[in-house]
Amino acid sequence: MKKFSETAVRFLLFITLFTTVSTYSQKIKTDKNQKEASSFTQKANNDLLSYLPFADKTDYENAKRGLIATIPAGNIKDSQGNIIYDMKQYDFIKGTAPATANPSLWRQSELNSINGLFEVKKGSIYQIRGFDLANMTLIAGKTGWIIIDPLLSPETAKAGLELANEKIGKKPVAAVIITHSHIDHFGGIRGVVDEKDVKSGKVPIYVPEGFFDHSISENVMGGNTMGRRASYMYGNLLPKDAKGTLGTGLGQTTSTGLAGILDGTVKISKLSGEEKIVDGLKVEFIYTPESEAPAEMMFYFSELKAFCQSEDITHTLHNLYTLRGAQVRNGQKWSAYIDLALAKWGDDVEFSFASHHWPTWDNKNIKPYWEKQRDLYRFIHDQTLRLANEGYTPIEIAEMLKLPESLDKESYSRGYYGTLSHDVRAQYHYTLDGLTATLPI
Numbered sequence: 001m002k003k004f005s006e007t008a009v010r011f012l013l014f015i016t017l018f019t020t021v022s023t024y025s026q027k028i029k030t031d032k033n034q035k036e037a038s039s040f041t042q043k044a045n046n047d048l049l050s051y052l053p054f055a056d057k058t059d060y061e062n063a064k065r066g067l068i069a070t071i072p073a074g075n076i077k078d079s080q081g082n083i084i085y086d087m088k089q090y091d092f093i094k095g096t097a098p099a100t101a102n103p104s105l106w107r108q109s110e111l112n113s114i115n116g117l118f119e120v121k122k123g124s125i126y127q128i129r130g131f132d133l134a135n136m137t138l139i140a141g142k143t144g145w146i147i148i149d150p151l152l153s154p155e156t157a158k159a160g161l162e163l164a165n166e167k168i169g170k171k172p173v174a175a176v177i178i179t180h181s182h183i184d185h186f187g188g189i190r191g192v193v194d195e196k197d198v199k200s201g202k203v204p205i206y207v208p209e210g211f212f213d214h215s216i217s218e219n220v221m222g223g224n225t226m227g228r229r230a231s232y233m234y235g236n237l238l239p240k241d242a243k244g245t246l247g248t249g250l251g252q253t254t255s256t257g258l259a260g261i262l263d264g265t266v267k268i269s270k271l272s273g274e275e276k277i278v279d280g281l282k283v284e285f286i287y288t289p290e291s292e293a294p295a296e297m298m299f300y301f302s303e304l305k306a307f308c309q310s311e312d313i314t315h316t317l318h319n320l321y322t323l324r325g326a327q328v329r330n331g332q333k334w335s336a337y338i339d340l341a342l343a344k345w346g347d348d349v350e351f352s353f354a355s356h357h358w359p360t361w362d363n364k365n366i367k368p369y370w371e372k373q374r375d376l377y378r379f380i381h382d383q384t385l386r387l388a389n390e391g392y393t394p395i396e397i398a399e400m401l402k403l404p405e406s407l408d409k410e411s412y413s414r415g416y417y418g419t420l421s422h423d424v425r426a427q428y429h430y431t432l433d434g435l436t437a438t439l440p441i
Contacts (some may be wrong), residue, residue: 002333004305007015008042014148017285020291022391031139034074034243034244036099036100037098037100040067040240041099041100041147041355042099044102044307045097045099045101045102045103048102048103049103051409051416052104052333052409052411054103054107056061058109058317059358059411060111060113062358062359062360062361063111063114063357063358064114064296065118065358065359065361066118066119066120067114067116067117067118067119068116068118068119068126068167068168069116069117069163069167070087070115070116070117070130070161070163071087071116071131071163072408074086074087074088075087075088076131076155076156076159076255077155078155078257080126082156082256083324083409084153084154084156084255084256084257084316085132085153085156085255085256085375087113087115087130087131087311089240089253090113090240090246090247090252091113092240092241093110093113093244093246094110095104100242101242101246104411104414104416105246105249105416106246107411108247108249108315108316108411108414109247109249109252111315111358112127112130112247112252112357113130113247113250113252113359114130114251114358115129115131116128116129116130116163117145117160117163117164117167117168120306120351120353120359121304121306121351122376123140123314124139124140124303124304124306124324125137125138125139125157125306125351126138126139126140126164126168127139127156127353127359128151128160128163128164129358130252130373131151131156131159131160131255132151132153132156132157132184132188132251132255133152133184133248133250133251133252133253133254133255133271133356134152134184134251134355134356134425135149135353135354135355135356136148136149136150136151136157136160137308137353137355137358138161138303139281139301140165140171141174141175141278141279141280142174142280142281142393143172143174143279143280144172144173144174144175144279145161145164145171145172145173145174146174146175146177146279146281147161147173147175147176147177147192147193148176148177148178148179148277148308148355149177149178149179149185149186149355150176150178150185150186150187150188150189150191150192150193151184151185151187151191151255152183152184152185152187152254152257152259152334153157153187153188153193153256153257153258153259154167154188154189154190154192154253154258154259154260155188155191155255155257156188156191156255156348157188157189157191157192158188158191158192159191161173161191161192168264171329171366173192173193173203173348174203174279174350175203175204175206175278175279176192176193176204176205176206177206177207177278177283177299177308178205178206178208178211178264178295179208179297179298179308179310179311179355180208180211180292180293180295180296180297180310180355181208181210181211181212181214181215181218181293181294181296182215182218182293183215183218183259183439184251184254185311186215186261186262187257187259187260187261188244188255188257188259188260188264189205189260189261189262190260193205193262194264198262198265200263202364204265204266204277204278204390205262205264205265205266206264206265206266206278206285207263207264207266207267207269207295207297208268208269208270208277208287208288208289208295208296208297208414209267209268209269209287209289209295210289210294210295211263211264211267211295212261212263213295213412214293214294214295215261215295216261216407218326218327226324226325226326227324227327228324229323229324229325232323233322233323233324234248234254234324235248236253236254247418248417249316249358249415249417250270250318250356250416250417251356251357257405262342268285268287268297269287270285270286270287271286271287272286272365273285273286273340273344273400276430278426279308281301281304282301282302282303282425283299283300283301284344284345285297285298285299286298286299286337286340286341286344288310288312288333288334288337289333290314290327290329290330290333290334291329291330291334291337292311292312292318292319292329292331292334293311294312294327296310296311296430297310298310298312298313298337299339299340300344300345300349302348302354304351305348305350305351306349306350306351306352306353307339307341307345307349307351307352307353307366308353308354308355309352309353309354309355310354310355311354311355311356312334312337312338312373313338313352313369313370314352314354314355314356314373314417315354315356315357315358315411315412316357316411316412316414316415316416316417316418317412317413317414317415317416317417317418317419317420317423318417318426319417319418319422319423320377320380320418320422320423320426320430321333321419321422321423321425321426321430322430323422328426328430329426329430330381330397330430331362331377331378331380331381331423331426331427331430332377332378332381332382332429333360334377335374335375335376335377335378337382338374338377339374341370342367342370342374343372346366346367346370347363347367348363348365349366350362350363350366350441352366352369352370367425369412372406372407372410372412372413372434373412373413375381375407376403376407377411379403379404380401380423380424380427381427381431383401384397384401384427384428384431385402385427385431387401388428388431388432394424394425394428394429395425397424397428398420398421398422398425399421399425401420401424402420
């Protein structure tokens, strides 16, 4: 795969992104006669209001905690003045959900719309949220910023870094950590580092083993068709209003800048964990392949008691198979990696943040959150196989299986992004269809 030159890869990424984001984000003819909510929709939404604990405002407190500033204009532009990301397009998501909207999804989208520069741990950990689909995290190292996941577009990553330098104090970029091989976490790399500084060794880039190959395989080789499918999955052809799209659940939407890629200079590959000193801070990595991405890692800053969840622990039920198209994910391994994090750092961690959504503070809150996310993916995997062994088909299992109430009532187990139904099908396919495909005839 390394036969691709950096220039060729960047061009291919541009073509992919142009057709997947810019084209499909354009306004198209939509049904002007959008219907009001039917009595059945209203009943389903009202039932949900009485079922879920909407009175609990902890997520709102956490999503707003530590806000320093945001961009007054409410959008990010490229050098030609084109809007790359518009924070204001979801301003309609405020207050009580209308009858046409699922109230739980409305709540999730309102939380995701909160944007700006946030302080996670005083003087050391900051996040840029709501400037793109993903988050960019900035850690104050001994000599400069350690940047985790420089977003999808150089313009959004640059805007986030500039805001941090303006409000906190200017620092050089000392290192970059890319958590996994999805384009919304690395595409903006050239917005925060100069390629010559990477090649000279001045700015190391830490990545999971297989990062470059999997990034190219997913985002370039199958990029165009994946983009077409993504336009349906994410609903980005729909108008952004209370009867259209409310966002993706994982974040609000993607930016539309010119994405690029740089390969890592330090590869993380040990499942059991390995330690690195990153700009003077000890970082303990665990390699988590075949979880949310085929190449992924989570890590712990021991001196800060802070854990980066990557995208393996989020405030939503994630995809075990993403409908835009990607490798099917292993729920058993996914849960095992979270369990490993619990065993290593579950008793000590005080700050836990991810590549999407808002952080969680204090060990008493973090530990049960990790435990229930672990149990969520293990439940889906194990119960799918239990019912398969009883003779049920994947379609039947998807209709039968329900989460236990202890998981189902947690907002971070809800299907804002993935769904229980298609995750069940994914585990059936991963274990049984994948297995039978390798058996001799």
